[in-house]
Amino acid sequence: MPDIDQANNAITNTGHTHMGACVPEGETVSSGDLTVNVRVVLHDNPGRADYVAMVFKTSDRETTVQKCYLRATAPNFSCPGPAGSDTGDFTCNGTCERWLTFSRPISAFNHSGLQEVRFRGFIEEPDGNSMRTNFNWQLNIQNGKSPSDVTRDAFLRGKGWYTHAGYCEASLRSAPLPDGPVSGIWSPVVGLTSHGDGSRPATHSFIAIDPDFHAVPANPGLVLWDAAGPFGPEPSGAAPYSIDTRGLANGVHKLHLRTSCRDDKLGSTNSGVTVIPFMVAN
CATH class of the missing domain: 2.60.40 (Immunoglobulin-like)
Structure with a gap:
């Protein structure tokens, strides 16, 4: 968005995007799936929201483990597929929200110990530019694999x-x-x-x-x-x-x-x- 001394028009002001979740930050997960509900809100954003990716980041690997697409008609608390070739079709006039549900087994982490989860949301703006919202957090995974803590920006x-x-x-x-x-x-x-x-x-x-x-x-x-x-x-x-x-x-x-x-x-x-x-x- 433009600063107070920058011109405010359709090119310089593309609004913003919220992404939030209730997460087990810093907690220990030792079995089953990691399941997280993610809320995405477009506010005065003229773009097309494509998808949110859940990424598992370990000390030596970064893996996109799931993509949930933002769809205009999909039910909340689901993980929709794409509308076209790797795209969503969620647009908004004013303020609109969608809830996505991610769930992947903790065995998808290739190490145990302090590991990182990243959520990345992708919005394509009308002028061809891209806006991305990113939320990174850590938790303690005990999945029986070799221990190796993530240390970069933990x-x-x-x-x-x-x-x-x-x-x-x-x-x-x-x-x-x-x-x-x-x-x-x-x-x-x-x-x-x-x-x-x-x-x-x-x-x-x-x-x-x-x-x-x-x-x-x-x-x-x-x-x-x-x-x-x-x-x-x-x-x-x-x-x-x-x-x-x-x-x-x-x-x-x-x-x-x-x-x-x-x-x-x-x-x-x-x-x-x-x-x-x-x-x-x-």
Whole structure:
């Protein structure tokens, strides 16, 4: 989406895509299938959503284990096949959602130990560019195979990818997430940076509690950080951010992390966002 000083038109503004799931982040899975329901939302996005891929990433292999296609008429909580040659046909005017159900045996991981799951969503925009939403997380797999932990960027992160702009990433490095309530001063380690490898640099970083940008007017929530540049040293650094939970009501809140990476060639700005629910009990 364009920054405030970039022209706002059908070429520079292609809206955005949400992808979310309830996942066993940091937990141990020792039998059966890994089954995850994934929610995909298009918001003011003129593109055609194709599919979401579930990828198993180990220390020496990255394997797409399942593709679920985004179909206009398919029932929710299914894994539809393509509408054509490796494409979906889900389009939206305004805000629309679809639920997909992924399920693969844990034997599909070629190692045991700390392993990574990646969800990648693919949306083709009218001008021929591509938007991808990416969500990466880890869990402990015990499937009887040789142990070998994944070590590269082994933390929870959301990444936006766009043609030419590359990746822009918002990550929570304090892994695993707290399983229970937090209280007092909670200091999660946050990385709001570019992904490196030729991607555009981070030009803005933003941290807030409980924003609602779809409200009219938009509600930015409790803004904790809003500044030019990355939060944490580029290209892959991070730093703790202290949150005084005593100023929050007891109950569930959402930590919103956003990194923006301006691309002057496209006349627009690519962003990666990660939103993490957490419980406060003081």
